[in-house]
Amino acid sequence: SAVISQKPSRDICQRGTSLTIQCQVDSQVTMMFWYRQQPGQSLTLIATANQGSEATYESGFVIDKFPISRPNLTFSTLTVSNMSPEDSSIYLCSVESRTGSHEQYFGPGTRLTVT
Amino acid sequence: DQQVKQNSPSLSVQEGRISILNCDYTNSMFDYFLWYKKYPAEGPTFLISISSIKDKNEDGRFTVFLNKSAKHLSLHIVPSQPGDSAVYFCAASDGGWGKLQFGAGTQVVVTP
Numbered sequence: 001s002a003v004i005s006q007k008p009s010r011d012i013c014q015r016g017t018s019l020t021i022q023c024q025v026d027s028q029v030t031m032m033f034w035y036r037q038q039p040g041q042s043l044t045l046i047a048t049a050n051q052g053s054e055a056t057y058e059s060g061f062v063i064d065k066f067p068i069s070r071p072n073l074t075f076s077t078l079t080v081s082n083m084s085p086e087d088s089s090i091y092l093c094s095v096e097s098r099t100g101s102h103e104q105y106f107g108p109g110t111r112l113t114v115t
Numbered sequence: 116d117q118q119v120k121q122n123s124p125s126l127s128v129q130e131g132r133i134s135i136l137n138c139d140y141t142n143s144m145f146d147y148f149l150w151y152k153k154y155p156a157e158g159p160t161f162l163i164s165i166s167s168i169k170d171k172n173e174d175g176r177f178t179v180f181l182n183k184s185a186k187h188l189s190l191h192i193v194p195s196q197p198g199d200s201a202v203y204f205c206a207a208s209d210g211g212w213g214k215l216q217f218g219a220g221t222q223v224v225v226t227p
Binding site for chain 2: 001004009041042044092094104105106107109111
């Protein structure tokens with residue numbers, strides 16, 4: 001499995017501001033994923049980030065709100081823009097297994113609170 | 116539209132006994148199923164998976180059963196240990212890379 005780190009681990013932000021979350025992997029991976037877990041709810045896929053191409057967003061998520069960068073095969077960022085209290089969630093990045101199965105390995109998450 | 120459902124939000128079991136976690140799905144296109152465990156302040160950790168061509172997969176204390184006709188899968192943990200206390204998520208894939216759909220999770224508490 002891959003070792004994945006995220007920064008920051010948590011943050012408290014004011015309404016209307018933006019936060020950029022970083023995800024670093026210890027090995028090169030083709031696909032990286034960003035998920036959101038709202039309080040008391042399940043994990044929801046926000047977007048898939050491939051190096052060298054635009055991220056692919058899931059229904060209900062748009063690039064203006066959640067811009068993603070993927071500058072190389074070990075790093076990605078997710079920005080939560082113009083935040084509102086409804087954006088308070090845990091944000092997680094993940095990578096696919098190198099065995100070619102559907103397994104994904106997750107980072108520790110970033111706990112965001114918007115006041 | 117929740118396509119993966121875990122109807123039991125919590126489960127309490129005694130140490131040494133069996134824990135049975137259930138998961139139902141509605142999308143017949145799902146062909147791969149996974150279980151994850153999550154401790155507080157950590158990301159989900161992959162536990163065990165099963166392909167739709169199988170009905171059982173076993174790994175140590177963990178066994179996953181799949182009943183395709185009922186669109187139901189379950190995770191058995193035998194014997195349960197205090198370190199198993201965590202939230203368990205069921206997830207499913209329809210073959211599209213990265214498109215894992217997760218259930219709401221079941222909080223397991225293993226008591227001494």
